[in-house]
Amino acid sequence: MSALSRREFLLSAGAASMAVVSGAAHAAMGPADKFDLIIKGGDLIDPSQSLRGRRDIGIRWGIIEAVDAEIPVERGLRSIDAAGRLVMPGLVDLHSHVYPYGSAIGIPPDELVQFQGTTTVVSAGDAGVNNLAALRRFIVAQSRARIYAFVHIANNGLSAFPVAELYNIDNAQVEACAMALAENPDFLLGVKVRMSENVIFKHGLEPLKRGIKACELCGWPARMMVHIGGVETGELMSQILDLLRPGDILTHAYSGAPNLNGAFTNIVQDGRLLPAALAAKQRGVLFDVGHGGGSFDFTVAEVAIPGGCGPDTISSDIHVFSGNTPGMPFLPNVMGKFLAMGLSLEQVVSMTTSAPAKIIGRAPKLGTLQLGAPADLAIMDLVEGPASFVDTRGNKRDGKLQLKPVQTVINGVPFGRPYQSPFSVR
Ligand SMILES: [Zn+2]
Numbered sequence: 348m349s350a351l352s353r354r355e356f357l358l359s360a361g362a363a364s365m366a367v368v369s370g371a372a373h374a375a376m377g378p379a380d381k382f383d384l385i386i387k388g389g390d391l392i393d394p395s396q397s398l399r400g401r402r403d404i405g406i407r408w409g410i411i412e413a414v415d416a417e418i419p420v421e422r423g424l425r426s427i428d429a430a431g432r433l434v435m436p437g438l439v440d441l442h443s444h445v446y447p448y449g450s451a452i453g454i455p456p457d458e459l460v461q462f463q464g465t466t467t468v469v470s471a472g473d474a475g476v477n478n479l480a481a482l483r484r485f486i487v488a489q490s491r492a493r494i495y496a497f498v499h500i501a502n503n504g505l506s507a508f509p510v511a512e513l514y515n516i517d518n519a520q521v522e523a524c525a526m527a528l529a530e531n532p533d534f535l536l537g538v539k540v541r542m543s544e545n546v547i548f549k550h551g552l553e554p555l556k557r558g559i560k561a562c563e564l565c566g567w568p569a570r571m572m573v574h575i576g577g578v579e580t581g582e583l584m585s586q587i588l589d590l591l592r593p594g595d596i597l598t599h600a601y602s603g604a605p606n607l608n609g610a611f612t613n614i615v616q617d618g619r620l621l622p623a624a625l626a627a628k629q630r631g632v633l634f635d636v637g638h639g640g641g642s643f644d645f646t647v648a649e650v651a652i653p654g655g656c657g658p659d660t661i662s663s664d665i666h667v668f669s670g671n672t673p674g675m676p677f678l679p680n681v682m683g684k685f686l687a688m689g690l691s692l693e694q695v696v697s698m699t700t701s702a703p704a705k706i707i708g709r710a711p712k713l714g715t716l717q718l719g720a721p722a723d724l725a726i727m728d729l730v731e732g733p734a735s736f737v738d739t740r741g742n743k744r745d746g747k748l749q750l751k752p753v754q755t756v757i758n759g760v761p762f763g764r765p766y767q768s769p770f771s772v773r
Contacts (some may be wrong), residue, residue, distance in 0.1 A: 382423040383759055383767070384409050389429030389726065393436060394697035395715035398461060403411055403436045404434065409759040409771065414716060425765045429726050432753060435696050436714050437466025437723030438678050439703040442572070442598050442637040444505075444613030444666035445494060446473035449481050451507050452666040456492040459665060460762050463678045464725030464752040467704070467713065470496035471572060471598065471637070471664070472539025474529045475504035475512075476520070483534060491757050491773050493723075495707055496529045497539035497572045502557040502671040505539070507668075510645070511546040519557045522566065528565035535593075536707060537570035542587055544552075544579040544606045555590055571595040572708070575640050576602030581612045585623035588614070600634040600658065601651060603644025603740050620654035628656045633706065638676035638684075638739070639664030645742045648688060660700040660706065661685060674739045677728065679750035684736045687746030692729070722759035727752050 405413035501512035704714025712720035
């Protein structure tokens with residue numbers, strides 16, 4: 348810093364921030380400048396630019412400045428050897444539960460990093476208007492992982508037990524929810540509602556209607572994230588699908604959970620995909636996995652996917668209970684299940700990076716390894732060999748590939764070694 352006058356520093360910082368806006372941050376770097384971090388020798392996979400192959404990555408000031416066949420280690424202050432490993436954009440988990448201390452099921456988002464390689468996580472309705480401010484002030488502000496959220500239509504937020512949040516419909520206050528959306532357009536993506544019978548009891552479509560109303564009132568195009576699985580009746584499932592708008596998200600799309608009577612009322616009923624599900628997909632409703640502890644059934648996915656209702660995004664629905672279940676819904680493991688069902692590595696990486704980042708739509712180039720992107724990346728081993736996967740109903744499938752997170756970088760700063768000084772807020 349001493350070699351740089353304050354004026355020069357301000358000029359260069361200004362140029363850098365301009366460059367970030369224009370998407371050409373690498374222009375700020377001189378030939379003698381060093382990268383803060385170089386990722387050496389990895390097998391890059393970035394579906395956003397159809398890139399797959401051996402490349403080095405140069406990172407400076409939290410941004411990807413160079414992606415080249417060869418960047419000498421001497422050009423960086425630190426380096427990570429990624430030879431023989433996959434290097435992908437940091438994973439983006441569109442459905443997670445990351446409101447520790449504030450909800451009964453949340454996990455600190457930074458504790459998930461070593462198991463998931465997630466650099467961005469979305470709180471799927473953990474907070475309602477009553478406790479949303481605490482999510483921003485006490486969790487988002489002190490986490491390194493990037494966090495976005497869906498606010499719950501119920502003021503009290505997602506209440507797992509002893510009584511779920513919408514047994515009493517009076518908890519769903521449209522105007523209060525709309526106000527929360529209006530006040531937090533940088534952080535909120537829309538409204539979450541859980542439509543299962545064991546959450547809304549006999550309130551039918553009313554919780555969803557209130558959520559959509561809040562989206563329409565708030566002044567910007569907010570999305571619904573609608574949790575299904577064991578809705579009250581088979582007909583209600585079709586009615587829910589019919590109400591969803593293009594850009595709304597159906598989560599737990601491949602749930603095989605029964606309703607309170609033990610009936611199976613999901614998007615595949617009696618072995619057949621509901622016409623309303625295909626119609627929803629075709630008009631732009633987004634299908635999200637949301638595996639969780641009880642919401643992913645191979646037999647549902649194996650009918651829905653060839654029937655035209657494949658996933659747009661793969662997400663974990665990880666929380667303190669689902670994380671202890673045999674299905675192990677950590678995001679790389681859920682990706683392994685879709686590899687076992689025949690999706691390509693490029694597809695599952697796209698569905699956990701650029702696809703959810705595009706839905707978030709708040710940070711340019713998030714979920715990519717493009718020049719000027721935030722330097723969020725996940726280094727993983729692609730382990731070849733027999734693998735066995737189990738869903739949340741005890742069905743097993745064999746695969747040949749598993750993804751194992753090795754190291755994760757957020758905003759150019761690794762989790763663990765090599766440590767950086769000064770350390771980053773993010
Ligand atoms: Zn969930």
